[in-house]
Amino acid sequence: MKDRIDTLLENFMTPIVARHRGDVEFIQAVEEVAQDVLTIEKASAEFTGARVLERLCEADRIIDFRITWRDDAGEVQINRGWRVQHTNLLGPYKGGLRWSPTVDLSVLKFLAFEQAFKNALTGLPLGAAKGGADFNTAGRSEAEVERFAAAFMAELAAHIGPDRDVPAGDIGVGDREIGYLFRAWVQHARRWGGAMTGKPLSLGGSPMRAQATGFGLVHFTQAILAENGEELSDKRIAISGRGNVARFAAKKAIHLGARVISLSGRAGTWHAKDGFTVEALEWVVAASGKSAKSPPAGLGLEFLQDNRPWGLEPDIALPCATQNEVEEEDAKALADGGCRYLAEGANMPVTAKAEAHLRRAGVIQAPGKAANAGGVAVSGLEMQQNATYARWSEARLDAALRDIMCDIHGRLKEERANCCTPSGAIDYRRAANVAGYRKLARAVIAGGVI
Numbered sequence: 139m140k141d142r143i144d145t146l147l148e149n150f151m152t153p154i155v156a157r158h159r160g161d162v163e164f165i166q167a168v169e170e171v172a173q174d175v176l177t178i179e180k181a182s183a184e185f186t187g188a189r190v191l192e193r194l195c196e197a198d199r200i201i202d203f204r205i206t207w208r209d210d211a212g213e214v215q216i217n218r219g220w221r222v223q224h225t226n227l228l229g230p231y232k233g234g235l236r237w238s239p240t241v242d243l244s245v246l247k248f249l250a251f252e253q254a255f256k257n258a259l260t261g262l263p264l265g266a267a268k269g270g271a272d273f274n275t276a277g278r279s280e281a282e283v284e285r286f287a288a289a290f291m292a293e294l295a296a297h298i299g300p301d302r303d304v305p306a307g308d309i310g311v312g313d314r315e316i317g318y319l320f321r322a323w324v325q326h327a328r329r330w331g332g333a334m335t336g337k338p339l340s341l342g343g344s345p346m347r348a349q350a351t352g353f354g355l356v357h358f359t360q361a362i363l364a365e366n367g368e369e370l371s372d373k374r375i376a377i378s379g380r381g382n383v384a385r386f387a388a389k390k391a392i393h394l395g396a397r398v399i400s401l402s403g404r405a406g407t408w409h410a411k412d413g414f415t416v417e418a419l420e421w422v423v424a425a426s427g428k429s430a431k432s433p434p435a436g437l438g439l440e441f442l443q444d445n446r447p448w449g450l451e452p453d454i455a456l457p458c459a460t461q462n463e464v465e466e467e468d469a470k471a472l473a474d475g476g477c478r479y480l481a482e483g484a485n486m487p488v489t490a491k492a493e494a495h496l497r498r499a500g501v502i503q504a505p506g507k508a509a510n511a512g513g514v515a516v517s518g519l520e521m522q523q524n525a526t527y528a529r530w531s532e533a534r535l536d537a538a539l540r541d542i543m544c545d546i547h548g549r550l551k552e553e554r555a556n557c558c559t560p561s562g563a564i565d566y567r568r569a570a571n572v573a574g575y576r577k578l579a580r581a582v583i584a585g586g587v588i
């Protein structure tokens with residue numbers, strides 16, 4: 139059986155590796171899905187005949203553009219921008235924009251591919267896309283960010299719209315950036331419409347969108363714990379990152395009585411031995427420059443320069459920073475330190491080797507496709523509100539988010555028969571790939587060859 143899967147995988151991956159030469163993250167993401175779903179595809183003459191998985195691995199189109207703008211010193215700056223429109227099988231293209239010097243086409247292709255499965259799992263009518271630019275907002279003035287946003291949207295505007303492609307934020311693109319981008323789109327389109335989500339509330343955004351990914355991650359973690367007869371309260375939780383996802387995951391976990399013992403940034407980790415208070419959390423989120431490394435006494439924090447949080451012996455790990463941030467050494471530290479659960483707030487934060495180590499150690503892992511789907515789910519609800527000119531209450535959205543995360547857990551649980559770890563627990567990674575694939579495959583077949 140093992141040999142058959144290896145051969146199937148090799149035959150499938152060889153042309154993909156050749157066609158997407160050098161796109162390391164994209165190939166990693168495809169391989170992770172392919173190893174879980176190829177046997178399902180091969181078991182169905184209909185899926186095999188339609189070449190479903192191969193089709194799902196190619197974006198519908200990729201828009202690639204230059205952004206030219208003038209900085210505060212009067213110098214001309216040149217950046218590259220992209221929008222990977224992966225699939226609109228289930229609804230308009232949907233996914234965030236990432237502005238970071240680390241962004242390249244491989245990263246965006248992998249994120250758009252992952253988004254297709256994630257969005258399918260939400261149960262909402264959402265296609266999948268991802269975009270961004272190799273632009274760093276850090277060190278840029280307000281006026282520079284605004285000019286860059288206007289120049290970026292001058293290129294992108296022709297390709298998006300409420301029924302066409304609806305970008306949102308991601309790393310480097312928050313409330314402020316979306317506000318500028320959205321108004322630039324309105325100006326180009328000469329009409330108002332929900333062409334972006336994650337908008338500031340004052341511009342037609344949705345309550346709860348900022349909190350959604352982090353809160354949803356904690357709801358999903360609670361569902362996993364409940365499945366295993368456990369509760370969140372008093373658990374020691376290590377969180378990486380200090381952006382929106384980390385911040386609101388920490389807030390929700392603290393509120394539910396867990397002990398959040400870390401947050402992190404590029405320079406190192408903030409460790410709270412007895413657990414973060416909300417005050418300490420807000421301090422870390424706002425801290426910048428050198429002083430960020432010297433937390434004031436009284437907050438119960440120490441800064442661990444150049445360290446990741448994975449050696450702090452948590453019960454639960456929530457990586458919420460970026461892709462491939464948990465490497466094999468980190469996985470060993472987590473498993474040796476007694477960690478039993480890991481749920482991904484970031485997209486693909488665990489390398490393949492780390493994943494294999496955690497699996498062998500019996501750590502239950504929830505992939506980002508399921509665990510961080512709360513963000514895009516509330517984006518879907520923002521689209522519904524915009525399309526009907528409605529504004530839902532925070533309570534309604536919070537309840538809807540909790541239901542969606544529980545439904546996703548339920549969908550993965552339904553796959554249990556074929557998606558089980560050696561110890562009999564649900565294999566959430568495999569279940570997310572299989573459930574997402576089934577949903578997309580049915581749509582591929584229903585739509586014929588186009």
Ligand code: GLU
Pocket residue numbers: 232233234235304305306307308335336485510511513514515517
């Ligand atoms: N960037 C987020 C994600 O990775 C949100 C996307 C959206 O809301 O469209 O899912």
